[in-house]
Amino acid sequence: MSDAQGKIYDLNEAREKIRAFCLYRERSQQEVATKLQQYGLIPEVRDSLISELIQERYLDEERFARAFVRGKYKIKKWGRYKIKQALYPHHLSDYILKKAFSEIEPDLYYRNLCELAAKRWPLTKGANEYQRKLKLRSYLGSRGYESDLVQEAIKETLGD
Numbered sequence: 001m002s003d004a005q006g007k008i009y010d011l012n013e014a015r016e017k018i019r020a021f022c023l024y025r026e027r028s029q030q031e032v033a034t035k036l037q038q039y040g041l042i043p044e045v046r047d048s049l050i051s052e053l054i055q056e057r058y059l060d061e062e063r064f065a066r067a068f069v070r071g072k073y074k075i076k077k078w079g080r081y082k083i084k085q086a087l088y089p090h091h092l093s094d095y096i097l098k099k100a101f102s103e104i105e106p107d108l109y110y111r112n113l114c115e116l117a118a119k120r121w122p123l124t125k126g127a128n129e130y131q132r133k134l135k136l137r138s139y140l141g142s143r144g145y146e147s148d149l150v151q152e153a154i155k156e157t158l159g160d
Contacts, residue, residue: 014039018049022058026067028090032059065092065100073104077112080104082144110153113145117157133158 014036021027021035029050036046053059068087072078078086080101087097120139126132133154140150 011045014041015049015052018053019058022053026064027059028064028092029054029059029061030090061092062096062099064090065096066103069100069103073109073112077116077143079113079140079144079146080109081146082142085144110149113140113149113153114157116140116143117150117153121157 017039018032018036022032032050032053033046036049041049050059065087068090069083072083072086083101084097087100092100117136117140120136121132124132124135124139126135136154137147137150140153141147145153
């Protein structure tokens with residue numbers, strides 16, 4: 001078993017290294033499996049280490065998903081679509097996704113959207129107001145917000 005530098009690890013060293021990896025921030029099982037694969041571990045050992053990490057509470061898919069959603073929604077102000085798209089590579093179950101998205105408070109979500117619209121409007125350039133609104137709609141959509149909420153927020157923010 002070796003990492004990118006070519007150092008050989010025994011099972012105990014790999015176990016400690018992956019525990020430190022999990023302690024740094026919340027991780028999904030997919031991230032941990034990928035890291036263990038990079039260590040050159042065989043699938044049976046990877047699976048046993050992952051189940052060990054779950055039992056010892058180093059690894060928890062629901063905790064990871066909740067933290068991920070909270071961070072992207074509160075700090076980066078992403079919408080539901082973009083967050084769901086970012087979670088896709090982690091192969092989370094629908095049940096876990098549903099629980100994670102319960103972290104989003106509808107009032108704060110809409111307020112974030114309105115703040116983004118108000119902040120972006122003066123920076124939006126276009127030949128006329130219609131084009132500026134289209135660009136603003138496109139920008140807010142690219143942030144992962146639902147089109148009906150985007151439309152509503154633009155009307156509220158711009159006073160249309």
